[in-house]
Amino acid sequence: MNTSTEGQELAAWAKMLADSTRATVCLALLDGRAWTATELAKLAGVSRPTISEHLNMLVDGGLLSEVRQGRHRYVKLAxxxxxxxxxxLAALAPRRTEVANSLSAASKRDAFARARTCYDHFAGKLGVALTDAMTERGLLDWSDGVALxxxxxxxxxxxxIVVESRHGRPAVRSCLDVTERRPHxxxxxxxxxxTHALQQGWVTRITGGRALKVTGSVETFGLPVGVVRELLSRS
Amino acid sequence: MNTSTEGQELAAWAKMLADSTRATVCLALLDGRAWTATELAKLAGVSRPTISEHLNMLVDGGLLSEVRQGRHRYVKLAxxxxxxxxxxLAALAPRRTEVANSLSAASKRDAFARARTCYDHFAGKLGVALTDAMTERGLLDWSDGVALxxxxxxxxxxxxIVVESRHGRPAVRSCLDVTERRPHxxxxxxxxxxTHALQQGWVTRITGGRALKVTGSVETFGLPVGVVRELLSRS
DNA sequence: CGGTCAGTTCGGCGCCGGCCGAAGCAACCC
DNA sequence: GGGTTGCTTCGGCCGGCGCCGAACTGACCG
Incomplete structure (x- = not known):
């Protein structure tokens, strides 16, 4: 319980995110997909040598994992x-007062708030609505944490829908929604x-971000909809 | 929703913790008390000028708040x-394999795991046991998050016991226990x-850390004890 | 008033780390 | 084989930052 040792570990961890290039990369990777080094270099606006070093650090630090395929280096969150x-962390970052934005930025933000992925699952109004619907229907039990x-x-x-087991971790977890401030x-x-919804084409990714477009009917999930239906009417 | 801007904000935040001296300070401040600059300098093993600059940074960044009193500068978590x-974050830091430790370090760790503060509330076995006891007695409702x-x-x-309101935030919250891996x-x-237990002298702080010693009887809370009683017999 | 003590400011030192261009690999494609 | 492409390694540049000792300020104490 040596305080200074603990401090070093925490610092080492924070250091990985303490550079704006690396932070940008990690935030982009929040879409859950694997990116190539060059894609990330372009996104972050730095040269390939530079991104290469950053990725080394993040992978060594255990924040990212990588897969080499031919001459490609795919990298994703660990x-x-x-x-x-x-x-x-992103949710805790200081809530800046929203400055005046362009119309396109506003519409992007709307799309983001409406439906997006949070790493590997749904978030935004869509994620919360789906969660509510499942709860109403009695598919989820929240009496002690959350369970199926x-x-x-x-x-x-x-x-x-086949749920892949995750060695020891609970099958269903609660995650705080950044925009809705409620669990999903x-x-x-x-x-x-x-994954199922994406495969079925009920939702598709809007290029260049984590936002989703609801193309089909979330009612396909066979759930009492309410908010979901309202959401659909506005998509 | 500009990714690179977001990255900068996240990085700026992480940078505050990315130095081992600052990280050590923040970890120490987790005991919820206000420390003076000199105390922290000594703890972190750096000179007073150095700690002064670090504290400036942390206060400016909004992580810490300060109170000036005479020639003292008291600083605490914001x-x-x-x-x-x-x-x-500390909970997420990589679980190192425990290296061989001295006896005193081991006993410190035990005390820490048994009963400690987590900023302003109880944690460790004590915190979890208290939480369990309150739940058994029907004082807490976990059906949707947690509520009184x-x-x-x-x-x-x-x-x-008078509960001070915290403008809009729920009166009771769940916090994941670092050592027990369960909510308290x-x-x-x-x-x-x-605060009440400290005032009543039911527990006292063990000097130099967040660990607590249970001096009286936690049964004083009038709760069905079980684990708490067992805990007491070993303190 | 002089002495002490907490904290800050200043100047300077040293190093770490982020960045790039050029060159080097290695995989893939004719 | 030669050309292209994705990525890495190497040198070198530069800025920032963590650190200190010395000097300063301002509160408190006789």
Whole structure:
């Protein structure tokens, strides 16, 4: 329990995010996808040698994981925990007063608030609405943290959604929504729902960010909709 | 929603913790008390000029708040949110394999795990046990997040514990315990309980850290004890 | 008033780290 | 084989930052 040792560990951790280039990279990676080094260099506005070094540091530090494929270096967040940490930190970053923005920026922000991914699951109004609907229907049990009810498991099964196990971690987790300030479904179940919806084409990614477009009907999930329906009418 | 701008903000934030001296200071401040500059300089093992600059940075950055009193500069964490962030980060820091430690270090760690403060409320086995006891007794409702039941409010009232309101934030919050990996009671209620117990002398601070010694009987809270009693017998 | 003590300001030192261009690999494509 | 492309390594540049000792300020104490 040596305080100075602890301090060093915490500092080493924070150092990874303490550079704006690296922070930008990590934030971009929050979309849950794997990016190549060159893509990230372009995004962050630095040269390839520079991004290469940054990626080395982040991978060595355990924040990112990489896959080499031919001459490509794909990099992504190391895992769900990492994504959670980043979401949490970003949510805690000082709430700046919104300055006057262009119309396109405003519409982008709207799209972002309406429906987006949070690493591997849904967030924004969509994520919260889906969570509410599942709760109403009795698919989730919030009495002690959050858990899937037997009905919930059956429901997933009927939809043909396979939830990949995550060695020891609970299948469904709660994640605080940055824009809604309310919890939404995360964890393996959240990821499975999101993957399924993307595969089915119910939602698609809006290029260049984490925002989503609801193309089909979220009612396809067979849930009592309410907010979801309202949301759809505005998409 | 400019990614690079977001990155800069996140980086600026992380930079405050990215230095081991500053990180050590923040960790020490997690005990919720106000420290003087010289105390912190000694703790961190740097000169007074150096600590002075670090404190400037942390205060300007909004992580710490300060009070000037005569020739003293008292500094503490800016608020509960800040403390939550730090606890969360520290919990996420890589779990090092425990190296061989001296006996005194081990006993310190035990004391720390048994009972300590987490900024302004109880943590460790004590915090978790108190939380469990309150839950058993029906003082807390975990069905949607966590809330105080009417019985809980009455109970606090009977004990003569006054909960200070925190403009809009829920009176009781859940905080993940670093050592127990389970939630314990935080928020205004958690703070009030801790303050009360300290005032009553039921627990006292072990000098030089966040660890607590249980001197009286936590049964004084009038709760079904179980774990708490077992805990007491070992303190 | 002089002495002490907490904290700050200043100047300067040293180094770490972010950046790039040029050159070097290594994979893939004719 | 030669050309292209994704990425890394190498040198070198430069700015920032963490640190200190010395000197200063301002509060408090006789």
């Amino acid at each position: 895992g769900p925990e990492t994504a959670e940490l980043l979401e949490g 009810t037997p009905e919930g498991a059956r429901w997933l099964d009927e939809l043909g 479904v995360a964890g393996a179940v959240g990821a499975a729902l999101c | 608020g509960p949110e800040t403390a939550e962030l730090l606890e969360g 039941t009417p019985e809980g409010a009455r109970w606090l009232d009977e004990l003569g 009671v935080a928020g205004a209620v958690g703070a009030a309980l801790c």
